[in-house]
Amino acid sequence: MSAVTSGGQSWWQQLGAMMLKESKQVIRDPSSWIIAVVLPLIFLFLFGYGISLDTTIVKIAVVREDDSREAEDLAATLTHSRWFLVVPASDRHAGEGLLQDQKVKAVVIIPAEFGRFLHAQNTTAKLQVLVDGSEPNTANFVHGYMSVLWSEFLAARGFEQGAALVAPIGVEARYWYNANAVSRWFLIPGSMTVIMTLLGTLLTSLVIAREWERGTLEALYATPLTRGQILIGKSLPYFILAMISMLVCVLTALLLFELPLRGSLLALGLISAVFLVPALGQGLLISVTMKSQMAAAQLGLMTGFLPATMLSGFLFDINSMPLWLQAITLVIPARYMNVSLQTVFLAGDLWSVLIPNMLFMLAVGALFYGLTWWRLQKRLD
């Protein structure tokens, strides 16, 4: 602790000396580098490969109780579709067993006399589908696939028999910014937000709480440094560290996951820098409030990391949440960061989107810094 003690220096010289000392302290600690470079890589890697909402191939069982040509055609339609992997099941009971044991996601039962009923006038040809509802997302996809295949089957049959259906209305869906609707493209910018929150908020709060536990922070207050100088001096090294890891994340995203960067690097850098203001501010606020590492870790996890994962629109759509919860997300900086990152990566420099989001982040950041400043005063009395 060779902090500035002589009184003759200017405010800026004092600040410079403090920042130099803090930066040296961070740079010399090898764990800082592990945190800035290795952790983001591991996390981004796991996020990129581990989380995917794109339902790939669904295993289903087909039970055929009917031997007619129509039943055979329908079974073939299912087998040849690119969405399903069909597992044969001898009878209804076996199919239900497969569903209960989670071996398949759905059982399609083509009942006896399906073919005959299809042609008869006063009967209804029924197709029965049992779906595993325990994973609603996958179940919804199965519903969608089944109704498409069922319509295709019926349409093909309708044309064969020359029966005219009303001219079909097609829906031409086009995804802007993400033509193939790859979920990874929207999850990776979100993962970056989570990683930055982890560094900015959790790590900062933990490191500074450690200084409280060891008493080195009180020593810092004994110096003539002002509260503002201490806050800036403490933030800056972590700011630089987080910017480095952001760079690591961006490079990984572009090179390994082949995410497009349609906006400019300048905008990306600006957003990251602005996001770090509330993230670091929150970390500082937690550390001056809790003062013990255990408590800081818990609070950081609860107010920083978990909201960044659950309430930022990273995985779960904010618009679908109840209104009171949507109101809570307004003070979560990760929310604004998420939209901004997704926009810069996928859409480009849409300043009309980015500027309001950055202003919100700065406002939340100012709130956190202000509260920290105020708490520090109480501490010094």
Next chain:
Amino acid sequence: MLRDPRARFTLLVPPIMQLFIFSFAATMEVKNISLAIVDLDRGPYAVSIEERLRGSRSFARLPRYESVAAARAALERERVIAILVLQSGFSANLAAGRPASVQLLLDGRRSNASQITAQYVSNIVGDTQRELSASPAALSAQAAPPAVVGATLAPNTDMVIDNWFNPNLEYRWFMLPNLVGMLSLAVALMVTALSVARERELGTFDQTLVSPATPIEIVIGKLLPSLLVASVQTTLYLLIVTVIFGVPFRGSLWMFYAAVLTFAAACAGVGLFISSLVYTQQQAFLGAFTVLLPFALLSGFATPLENMPVWLQFITTINPLAHMVRIMQGLFLKGASFASLVRELERLLEIALCTWTAAVLLFRRKAA
């Protein structure tokens, strides 16, 4: 540990708050959709589709725009998630019996919500078409409930879809049983890892090590509190999830507690193993976190395991949460029998034994 009222508070209150918040936040359902409509057709068929959209509960706002360009600006700002364009000539084509189509432009930045929106819209368009084929005169159709999948296309066919285990496909029924596992993982792992690391920083752990207690006794002493905390917490969760949220519990309570205790032992084992490797609380925290996040992600807790690459799926066999999620799904929703879950339980026990043995060995080496 339990004598400290603050510790008691932090062990019980935050997890319950999390359970409440996450049960509302964690949903893959898409509601309150804002969809922009650009109607360049102004014909009767376009109106019919619009009316159906207004009648659907999924769509909260359907602002109209004069041009695609104006709607695009709204989409850019995320005011709407998609734009439905009805080109001019749409109704004329349909009336003449020619195929026609609507354009749907979606925000790919939110690809999952967009895809679901696309499904809703095509269901509604499909319904409109079916109604027209049933009675072409019924153009000014009254508001109808959202699409029923499997409605009849031709008069004498029918597809009946039954959802087992979760008839209305409520996302909460899927999420809450998983959260029971997820939240107790976080607590058991963090508490063990950090508390041992703190004792080590304060030096009290070395005192325990030089005391006549054997490493095995010390380890058991560390195990008991986390088992206790886990059983109290999960009992509370079980009550909240079933009584307040109305999720069915169809399995056996014995199996539930057997799973909870084994799972807590496995998690505490992982925590203890981490704490035997590190020296400071900060390292313990980072270590616990580095393990916690992959465990959570690679468990099927939020996103289906089947979507992952095969080499990652292999890792899930050593992940206690992946087994716990399967047990909880089985117990809550499926009423699975003991026999069908016993393999998962065995796996949990194996993980617990491995991590505890490794931790004991490491502590013994340090004590020596």
